[in-house]
Amino acid sequence: MSLRTTPSTPASAADSAHTAPAKRRLSFPSAFTVLIAVTVAVWALTFVLPAGRYDTKDGSPIPGTYHSVEVTTGFWERLKDLFLSPVNGLYGVTDIQSGLTSPGATGTFAGAAGVFLFILAVGAFITVTMRTGALTAGVARLAQRLRHHRAVLLVVLMAVFSLGGTTYGMAEETLGFYGLMIPLMLGLGYDRMVAATVIMVGAGVGTLASTVNPFATGVASDSAGIGTGDGILLRLAMWACLTALAAAYVLRYARRVTADPTRSLTPLTEDDHRLQDEGGGQVELTRRQRTVLGLFAATFLFMIFAVVPWADLHITFLPTLGWYFPELAALFIVAAILVGLIGGLREKGTAEAITAGAGDFIGAAMIVILARGVTVIMNNASVTDTILNTLHGAVSGTSSGLFAVLMFGVNLPLAFFVPSSSGHAALAMPILAPLADFAGVSRALVVTAYQSASGWVNLITPTSAVVMGGLALAKVRYDQYLRFMAPLMGMLLVAVTGFLALGAALS
Numbered sequence: 001m002s003l004r005t006t007p008s009t010p011a012s013a014a015d016s017a018h019t020a021p022a023k024r025r026l027s028f029p030s031a032f033t034v035l036i037a038v039t040v041a042v043w044a045l046t047f048v049l050p051a052g053r054y055d056t057k058d059g060s061p062i063p064g065t066y067h068s069v070e071v072t073t074g075f076w077e078r079l080k081d082l083f084l085s086p087v088n089g090l091y092g093v094t095d096i097q098s099g100l101t102s103p104g105a106t107g108t109f110a111g112a113a114g115v116f117l118f119i120l121a122v123g124a125f126i127t128v129t130m131r132t133g134a135l136t137a138g139v140a141r142l143a144q145r146l147r148h149h150r151a152v153l154l155v156v157l158m159a160v161f162s163l164g165g166t167t168y169g170m171a172e173e174t175l176g177f178y179g180l181m182i183p184l185m186l187g188l189g190y191d192r193m194v195a196a197t198v199i200m201v202g203a204g205v206g207t208l209a210s211t212v213n214p215f216a217t218g219v220a221s222d223s224a225g226i227g228t229g230d231g232i233l234l235r236l237a238m239w240a241c242l243t244a245l246a247a248a249y250v251l252r253y254a255r256r257v258t259a260d261p262t263r264s265l266t267p268l269t270e271d272d273h274r275l276q277d278e279g280g281g282q283v284e285l286t287r288r289q290r291t292v293l294g295l296f297a298a299t300f301l302f303m304i305f306a307v308v309p310w311a312d313l314h315i316t317f318l319p320t321l322g323w324y325f326p327e328l329a330a331l332f333i334v335a336a337i338l339v340g341l342i343g344g345l346r347e348k349g350t351a352e353a354i355t356a357g358a359g360d361f362i363g364a365a366m367i368v369i370l371a372r373g374v375t376v377i378m379n380n381a382s383v384t385d386t387i388l389n390t391l392h393g394a395v396s397g398t399s400s401g402l403f404a405v406l407m408f409g410v411n412l413p414l415a416f417f418v419p420s421s422s423g424h425a426a427l428a429m430p431i432l433a434p435l436a437d438f439a440g441v442s443r444a445l446v447v448t449a450y451q452s453a454s455g456w457v458n459l460i461t462p463t464s465a466v467v468m469g470g471l472a473l474a475k476v477r478y479d480q481y482l483r484f485m486a487p488l489m490g491m492l493l494v495a496v497t498g499f500l501a502l503g504a505a506l507s
Contacts, residue, residue, distance in 0.1 A: 032363075032367065032370070035367065035370040035371055035374070035418065035423060036370070038374060038418075038427070039370065039374050039377065040082070042374050042377055043078065043082045043085075046078065046377065046378065046383050047078075049381075049386050050068060050383075050386055051068065051069050051070070051381065051382035051383060052066055052382060052383075052386045052389065053066070053067065053069050053382055054066050054385045054389070061388065061434050061438075063392070063437075066386075066389045071382060072098070078380070078381065081380050081381075082377065084102070084103065085370075085373030085376060085377055086366075086369055087103050087373075088101050088102065088103060088111065088373055088376040089112055089368075089370060089371070089374075089375075089376060090111045090113055090369045090372075091103060091113045092376055093105040093106065093108065093110060094379075096108070099382075101376045101380055110372075110376060111369070112222075112368050112369050112426065114222075114325035114326055114329070115218070115219055115325055115365075115368050115422075115426075116365045116368060117326075118218070118328055118329040119214065119215065119361050119368065119422065120329075120357075120358040120361055120362065120365055121328075121329040121330075121332035121333045121336070121358075122168060122215075122332050123358050123359075123360055123364075124332065124333065124353070124354040124358045124361075125299070125333075125335050125336040125339065125357070126173060126357060127353050127354070127356055127357025127360060128336045128340045128350060128353040128354060129292065129296050129336075129339050129343070130173065131345060131349070131353045132288075132289070132340070132343030132344065132345060133289065133343075134285075134288075134289040134292035134293050134296070134343060135173075135293070135296070136177070136180065137289050138285065138289065138293050139160065139177060139180065140180055141284070142156065142160070143157065143180070143184050147188070150190075151251060151254075151255075153188070154190075154198060154250065154251055155247045155251060157181075157198050157202065158198055158201070158202035158243065158247045159202070159247065160202070161174065161177075161198070161199055161203040161206065162202045162206030162239070162243040162246075163206060164203055165202070165203040165204065165205065165206020165207035165208075165210070165213070166207065166209055166211045166212075166213060166239045167206075167212055167213065167300045167303075167304075168214060168300060169207055169210065169213040169214065169215040169216055170203045170206065170207070171203065171207065171466045172360075172466060174200065174203050174466065175466070175469055175470060177199050178196070178199065178470065178474055181195045181198060181199055182195045182474060185198065186268070186272050189257075189258045190254050190257055190258065191257050191261075191264040191265070191266045191267070191272075192272065192474050192476050193253070193264070193266045193474075193476055193480065193481070193484055194250065194254045194257065195474055196471060196476050196481070197250050198250060199470065200459075200470050200471075201246050201250060201459065201485075201488070202243075202246070204458065204459045205245075205455070205492070206239065207451075207455045207458070208452055208455025208456055208458075208459070208492070209235060209238040209242045209243070209452070209455070210235065210239075211232055211235045211236055211239055211304070212228055212229070212232070212300075212303060212304050212307060213421075213451070215364060215421050215422045216421040216422070216425060216450075216451040216455070217235070217447065217451060218328075219368060219421075219422040219426055220425035220429050220447045220450055220451060221444070221447055222325065223375075223425055223430055224429045224430075224433035224443045224444075224447055225433065226433075226444055226447070227307060227322070227324075228307040228324075229307045229308035230442065230447075231444025231447060231503070234448060234499065234503045234506075235448055238448075238452075238496070238499045241499075242492060242495060245495060246492075249487070265480045265484055266475075266476055266477075266480055288342065288343060288344055289343075291342055292339055292343045295335065295338060295342065296339065299331065299332065299335040302331070303328060305318070306327065306328070306331070307321075307324075308320075309322070333354075337350060340353055340354070364420060364422050364423075365422075367420045367422055367423035367426075368422045368423060368426045370423065371418075371423045371424075371425075371427040374427060375426070375427075375430045378430075384430065384431065388431055388434055388435065391431070391432075391435055392435060392438050395438075395439065396438065398439070400439055400440060400441045400504035400505065400507060401500075401501035401504045401505060403435075403436075403439040403441065403504060404445055404446075404449055404500035404501060404503060405449075405497050405501060407432060407435070407445075407446050407450070407500075408449040408452055408453050408496065410428075410432065410453075411424070411450045411453035411454065412453045412456070412457060414427070414428055414453075414454075415454040415456070415457035415458065415461075416461055421454045421455075421458070424450070424454050425447075425451075425454075428450060429447070429450065432446050432450065433446050433447070440507075441504050441507040442507045445500065445503050445504055445507055448499075448503060449500055452499075456489070456492060456493065459485065459489065459492075460481075460485055460489065462478065467481075
């Protein structure tokens with residue numbers, strides 16, 4: 001229904017006045033707006049919170065050494081810190097003597113320039129690969145080969161999307177697969193809920209149990225001062241178990257719908273019956289597409305190999321490369337060029353895809369430097385250790401298992417207000433990670449608790465474009481999706497807290 005008004009008549013003007021408010025819809029602010037508000041709020045709090053510091057050893061705070069310090073910066077210097085916070089978040093340097101961070105200082109690099117470039121490089125690599133068509137064709141070919149083994153197909157597809165989530169944080173990229181999955185799942189006798197959740201829950205659970213996801217594990221580990229490979233064994237176990245749990249849950253629902261279509265949460269429509277006949281097209285992978293898929297997989301496998309501290313795992317026959325964001329950024333840039341050229345995009349198409357990919361991911365990169373800028377404001381005002389000391393008092397005396405669960409709980413509201421996993425990591429980890437030193441557990445456990453909370457919330461949060469966009473493409477109502485997800489969310493919650501307690505006990 002559309003309302004037409006003519007500005008020349010008073011009646012239409014009155015109608016417009018009445019209908020205008022109805023057109024306004026409240027929407028949750030973007031991650032940028034939330035972080036800007038957080039930046040200003042934290043800056044204001046630095047005038048209220050007392051300044052203090054811990055003595056440190058090897059970069060870790062020493063329990064019991066917190067003491068008050070005198071703030072040497074005045075109002076105008078702090079106002080300048082607020083103004084320069086995004087710049088400091090990108091390439092600020094901490095002066096050795098004063099401990100203050102500014103763009104022109106000499107000392108220790110404090111900005112997130114390495115993470116910033118790395119995110120752009122990963123974005124370029126993923127976009128180039130998507131433009132070759134190899135990923136879409138690969139999934140279609142897999143679906144075609146397993147078409148007559150629908151239970152196996154469903155589990156395998158969820159595992160594939162989960163693998164994308166755990167390795168590179170597959171999120172917005174999933175939106176391109178709904179056009180393929182919907183007719184396929186309808187053709188197999190399932191409904192739109194199955195089609196949506198194979199993609200959304202598969203990739204979402206993979207992200208929840210991220211192993212080397214650069215946007216969650218990578219950024220959080222960098223902010224926590226540890227390597228991306230630290231804690232990977234626990235995260236691998238989580239990924240395998242949670243993916244199996246989610247696949248079993250979706251498969252159980254799919255079988256129930258097949259046996260009794262009236263139990264479907266999204267009953268079939270006339271369009272669905274028409275689409276059932278459109279999911280059986282033949283797909284053949286070209287040699288070029290096979291090569292691209294091989295290179296795509298090899299790049300992520302090599303990334304895992306390069307960041308895992310094999311020596312710490314007592315695996316001596318594999319060299320520990322100790323690669324970090326500079327080397328990994330170079331890896332993805334080179335891989336993007338190779339994929340583009342091999343995939344037939346040619347020089348111009350490859351360059352355009354790299355530029356477009358970096359542009360698509362600039363938002364995530366900007367979120368990281370905004371969050372890092374908040375950390376700089378707190379450090380320059382000497383209130384970071386004050387907050388840390390307060391949190392230490394709140395968790396002191398708790399067991400390591402309870403501490404891990406508390407870290408998960410603390411991150412749940414943060415995940416809702418800052419749906420960007422990289423922004424959440426850069427904002428929370430500088431404060432939460434040192435608490436692990438006091439609790440006697442690994443900082444990697446705090447990273448795992450953060451990314452689990454972020455991934456759990458982002459499975460259902462209405463502030464996520466991936467969730468709401470995916471449901472819109474699948475034509476599944478949000479309330480239907482919540483009804484489907486409620487039992488699974490409870491099971492995932494129990495499983496995650498169990499893994500965190502186990503990780504704390506083994507830490």
